[in-house]
Amino acid sequence: MMPRNLPSLELRISGPHDEPMVDAEVLSAALQGFQRAVFVLAMDARNEQSVSSGYIPKAIQKMFPVRCWIPTAGSYQLPMTVGSYTEAGSIEEVTPVIETLHDCLRGLHDSEDQPFLKVRNPHYRLRLLNAFQTLVPKAGQPWKLAISGPGQPVVSLSGVDVGKINTIRERLRHQERVSQTITGYLQAMEFAGRRITILYPENNRELECVYDVDWEPELLAARRGLVQVTGTVSVDAGDLPVRIHDVESIEPLDMSDFEVSEVEYPGGKLSIDPPLVLSPELTESSQYLMLLDEQWNIEVIAATREQLLSELQEQVVANWIEYGKEDDAMLTEGARNVKRLMRDRIKE
Structure with missing residues (x-):
């Protein structure tokens, strides 16, 4: 039985004889590609920094997992849902992501660019196409893939659609500077x-x-x-x-420490005493700065110091709302530790 609050989808993989089985390699690639596509669209929806082709923030992984149910009869039909049972606000964020995913899958089938322009970050458009390249059956394979979602028509894809990925990719590149x-x-x-x-x-x-x-x-x-x-x-x-x-x-490149004593946000200001001091590090690709602090539950990444400071301030405010002002009974032990630290150091 599907959870009532999370969107239900169905992935159907069919071969030349419509048998209720599928090659493990084909199934694995389809599920990996589907999950990557969901993550990419979630990062775009949340305006996350495009750090590298493989980076997925922990918060995105927790909020947008693809979960599979027991396969049903008829080719290889796999009921799925997207979202977390425990993360607050999951349904509100997951639904538009699934709608955009369906639109882009339809755009791939029809070789149309317009649905991909709903993805605001140009880099995420390219990463989404890379995920589709994993998801769609390879050229020359006998398999077909059909995906359906709540209130959406079935989108069917096969190896003949793979070539459309490069075509759309090149057209999108020419549209964007x-x-x-x-x-x-x-x-x-x-x-x-x-x-x-x-x-x-x-x-x-x-x-x-x-x-x-x-x-x-x-x-x-x-x-x-x-x-x-x-x-x-x-x-x-x-x-x-x-x-x-x-x-x-x-x-x-400026690698000096960040020192934050005040964070302003709409409707208020947080004063931190003593100030929060964090040393920036470079990501593995050396293309992005990051600030990490397990005690404060901080993990932010950005291309420039200005962007990184903005991300840090937003994270502090989000943690204050999620942990600092939450009732202890609603928090895990680790979250209560974050709350105690913030309550000791922050005045609103």
């Missing part, structure tokens, strides 16, 4: 042409860009250290940068 911040090691400076070369750590690719003369003192101070370049980025098929143009800013 993606501005982003790239972090890399300053390799060389050409003063005459006001051009610098940075080494992109994730694949050791050298990227060139033109700089403004006003940025020269900061670049000289950076020497061969890490710098952040913000501009319009062209990417390859793997969503990795190949060129930076229309440069908006270049500056050395």
Whole structure:
């Protein structure tokens, strides 16, 4: 029996003889692709930072799991639901994610770009297409995939639809001029042409860009250290940068501590005494800054310090509401520890 509050879906995989069985490899790929697609759309809905192709925040994993029920007769029909039984507000957030997922699956079947434009972050559009590439049966395989959701018609996909993924991907890339911040090691400076070369750590690719003369003192101070370049980025098929143009800013990477004593939010202000002090770290790809603190239940990631500070402040406010002001009876032991720490340090 499906939970009443969570959306119910059905995944049907059928072969040439409509038998009630399926290759394990096909089933595994379909479920992995479906879960990845849900995570990507959830991150876009929550405006999460696009850190890397494999990064999924813990909060997203807890709120948007795909859960499978006992298969039913008729080919291989697998009842599923999306969402958490324990996370508050799950139904309100899950339903629009499932609706967007269905629209994008239909867009893939019809080779239409418009449904994918509902995904606001251009990087998540590409990650969603990558998830679909795992979900859809491979070209030449006899399997067919049918997905249905509450109040939505069945969308059927097969190996003939795989080629549409690359077609849509290329069309979306041409529609978007993606501005982003790239972090890399300053390799060389050409003063005459006001051009610098940075080494992109994730694949050791050298990227060139033109700089403004006003940025020269900061670049000289950076020497061969890490710098952040913000501009319009062209990417390859793997969503990795190949060129930076229309440069908006270049500056050395600032890894100094964050010290937060006040956090303002609509309707109030939190005062933290002593101040919350956190040291930023780099993610494995060296492209994002992150702040981690288990005692405060803080895990925030962003491309720039300004974005990271905003994410940190939002996390502190969210934790204050979720833990600091909640009744002890509603919290786990770990959550009560977070509450005690916050109540000792924060005044509203």
